[in-house]
Amino acid sequence: MTVSDLWKEGRREWDPVVFEGVLNPEDQQLASSLFLSKHSDKDSYEWAYTKNAKYSVKSGYWVATHVNIHEDEVIQPPQGSIDLKEKLWKLQITPKIRHFLWRGLSGALATATQLRTRTIPADPICQKCCQEEETVNHILFTCPFANAVWRHVYSLVGQIRFSYSLEDNLRRLLLRATHPSLNTSQRLGPFWIMWRLWKSRNDFLFQKIIRSPQIEANKGVHEANEWIEANSNDEATRIDQTSQNRVTDRGSQWQPPPSGWLKCNFDSGFMQGRTFTNTGWIIRDSDGKVILSGCAKLQPATTPLQAEALGFLHVLHVVWAHGMRQICFEGDNKELISIINNCEDHSSIGSLLYDIRHWMAKLPLSSLDHINRERNSAADKMAQHTLTISSLYHLYSVPPPCLIPHLYKPYTI
Numbered sequence: 001m002t003v004s005d006l007w008k009e010g011r012r013e014w015d016p017v018v019f020e021g022v023l024n025p026e027d028q029q030l031a032s033s034l035f036l037s038k039h040s041d042k043d044s045y046e047w048a049y050t051k052n053a054k055y056s057v058k059s060g061y062w063v064a065t066h067v068n069i070h071e072d073e074v075i076q077p078p079q080g081s082i083d084l085k086e087k088l089w090k091l092q093i094t095p096k097i098r099h100f101l102w103r104g105l106s107g108a109l110a111t112a113t114q115l116r117t118r119t120i121p122a123d124p125i126c127q128k129c130c131q132e133e134e135t136v137n138h139i140l141f142t143c144p145f146a147n148a149v150w151r152h153v154y155s156l157v158g159q160i161r162f163s164y165s166l167e168d169n170l171r172r173l174l175l176r177a178t179h180p181s182l183n184t185s186q187r188l189g190p191f192w193i194m195w196r197l198w199k200s201r202n203d204f205l206f207q208k209i210i211r212s213p214q215i216e217a218n219k220g221v222h223e224a225n226e227w228i229e230a231n232s233n234d235e236a237t238r239i240d241q242t243s244q245n246r247v248t249d250r251g252s253q254w255q256p257p258p259s260g261w262l263k264c265n266f267d268s269g270f271m272q273g274r275t276f277t278n279t280g281w282i283i284r285d286s287d288g289k290v291i292l293s294g295c296a297k298l299q300p301a302t303t304p305l306q307a308e309a310l311g312f313l314h315v316l317h318v319v320w321a322h323g324m325r326q327i328c329f330e331g332d333n334k335e336l337i338s339i340i341n342n343c344e345d346h347s348s349i350g351s352l353l354y355d356i357r358h359w360m361a362k363l364p365l366s367s368l369d370h371i372n373r374e375r376n377s378a379a380d381k382m383a384q385h386t387l388t389i390s391s392l393y394h395l396y397s398v399p400p401p402c403l404i405p406h407l408y409k410p411y412t413i
């Protein structure tokens with residue numbers, strides 16, 4: 001079977017009816033979210049276990065030791081509520097904390113109580129308080145030490161009385177994480193506190209390091225804020241940002257292209273589970289004058305990288321359609337730009353790359369460069385602007401008012 005056997009007849013579109021006959025429901029959903037290249041003409045094999053889709057001995061060994069290839073062998077799912085795990089997995093926090101909490105829910109963290117269920121002799125009592133059995137819930141919520149840490153972050157979490165059920169406690173914090181009136185630190189900070197409590201327990205147990213609840217609380221808050229700041233371009237944290245974030249030093253100032261050239265800055269937003277990808281772009285000349293700007297709702301993406309790739313493919317179409325040929329593209333996703341410029345492959349955006357290269361070949365007098373987020377702020381603003389429009393696509397010959405603070409200063413003054 002080839003990929004085109006799964007298309008609607010005569011059209012490059014997935015056919016859900018054919019899917020039903022050959023794929024299980026879960027795979028049907030995954031397959032329908034795959035970007036279908038408009039230009040590729042032959043199928044090829046890809047290795048699914050490396051980023052660049054190429055086989056390596058290391059990844060082969062990993063597959064041989066980790067992937068169960070006997071399909072008839074039934075693998076028991078790990079314990080813990082599946083819906084809670086799904087919510088956890090969608091949370092916009094650092095992957096290591098998501099993974100840690102997922103292991104906690106699955107009974108895969110080596111607490112004293114958990115070790116005993118695997119018949120490993122261990123004292124089941126919490127070594128910090130010597131009062132109760134050491135479970136994940138005890139370490140994170142009900143141990144007097146954990147209580148003291150949570151009290152120090154009162155401003156972050158407010159008054160929460162934690163229960164003896166790990167799932168209940170996590171459910172409440174996950175609900176808080178979606179609260180629209182809280183800022184990002186308040187919504188996401190508690191997850192770093194949990195991570196800190198687990199680290200604190202390990203430091204104490206294995207290295208005999210004792211820190212006060214206040215120090216652990218401060219560390220947790222600091223780590224959370226650092227991460228939130230570093231990832232402030234994500235949709236989830238954009239809510240907090242105001243225009244005061246505009247930086248005016250030279251390194252953050254957008255630079256016009258050489259005379260006779262145009263520059264197109266583009267950016268995409270990504271949010272897990274959203275029904276579209278928001279993309280914005282702005283095209284300026286060598287004086288910094290805005291020639292055209294616009295925004296669009298594109299098909300949904302499954303990763304930030306895919307969202308950026310969809311956005312770039314879109315601006316290639318726009319530029320081509322407006323007859324622009326000598327054009328410098330600039331975006332702020334380093335990974336995408338490095339993949340394109342170094343002619344690399346990528347397992348999750350393979351067919352998108354194919355189409356991007358197809359269009360770039362039509363624009364031989366174009367370049368693609370990476371710039372920091374500050375320099376790309378006008379495109380970022382346009383991508384956010386997409387969320388305020390009701391149509392799928394909007395083109396501006398005069399920049400919308402929201403863009404004015406982000407324009408090229410020497411020109412606007």
Ligand SMILES: [Zn+2]
Pocket residue numbers: 126127128129130131132138142143144145
């Ligand atoms: Zn304890």
